[in-house]
Amino acid sequence: MDTVPAAVAGALRRTIDGGGIVCVLTGAGMSAESGIPTFRGTRDSLWSRFDPMRLATADAWREDPALVWGWYRWRMQGVRDAQPNAGHRALAELARHVPLSLVTQNVDDLHERAGSVVDGHVHGSLFALRCFACGRAHTALDDYMEGAQRVEPMRCTACGDRIRPGVVWFGEALPDDAWASAVDAAERCALMLVVGTSGLVYPAAGLPALARRHGATVVEINPEPTALSAEVDHVWRATAAEALQQLSVLPRSIDRHSSAGR
Ligand SMILES: NC(=O)c1ccc[n+]([C@@H]2O[C@H](COP(=O)([O-])OP(=O)(O)OC[C@H]3O[C@@H](n4cnc5c(N)ncnc54)[C@H](O)[C@@H]3O)[C@@H](O)[C@H]2O)c1
Ligand SMILES: [Zn+2]
Incomplete structure (x- = not known):
């Protein structure tokens, strides 16, 4: 060194x-x-055939929320398991x-x-969950099954829309x-x-x-x-x-x- x-x-x-x-x-x-894993220069993940730039956007969420939530749940689990x-x-x-x-x-x-x-x-922060529509904060995390690629997002108790991760997606302020x-x-x-x-x-x-x-x-x-x-x-x-x-x-x-x- x-x-x-x-x-x-x-x-x-x-x-x-x-x-x-x-x-x-x-x-x-x-x-x-x-x-x-970093976003650039990683080839070994379950998700390596997906492009983060295509998953980390509001459009991707609207198009296929279960795919995007599955990716974030996988990343959250990785962080929870890491030191x-x-x-x-x-x-x-x-x-x-x-x-x-x-x-x-x-x-x-x-x-x-x-x-x-x-x-x-x-x-932003992965774990600062909030409703996609009304923005209400959400604290509980759903169970994650190892290896699941599509996970149906949780629902907002106030308006019924889906709960999103608290990260800044490409194109957001x-x-x-x-x-x-x-x-x-x-x-x-x-x-x-x-x-x-x-x-x-x-x-x-x-x-x-x-x-x-x-x-x-x-x-x-x-x-x-x-x-x-x-x-x-x-x-x-x-x-x-x-x-x-x-x-x-x-x-x-x-x-x-x-x-x-x-
Ligand atoms: N841990 C996380 O929270 C995490 C993980 C992946 C991506 N991201 C998000 O990805 C976006 C991408 O931008 P970015 O520039 O942060 O990451 P990036 O993935 O674009 O680049 C990673 C950089 O880290 C360098 N690197 C690799 N191993 C290293 C090491 N051991 N020590 C020091 N440097 C090392 C690489 O050479 C590269 O320059 C950010 O917005 C971030 O939120 C976050
Ligand atoms: Zn709501």
């Missing part, structure tokens, strides 16, 4: 010394080491030492289960509060870490550029090149768990060094 690149360590040190905040923007790659990985835990640890604002495109709850506070779930928090964090941070995102889904993919325009240093953490790689200050080719584990121990050594020097 490599060590923290000097430029990244330097940027974190300057942020801490200057009393700045770190904004962390995570995508599906953050949860890959928990065994949750936060070392990267999720490292971010929770980092936040104990550095003011940190966490913005995620992920719809899973692994950051929270690792002990982090998420400032913005910009693409982002939740106002989550997006406002994300923009605020991008504009205020001194350092932004962009972890495990392909940088193809806008407007979230515009947050790193926004941070840079406001003077932040932007670091990409991803084992593969992405659409954002050319636009960031530093690229760190490592997985989320590898990189964040190493980064999370730095503030303690920085503390030690600065107190030793005083």
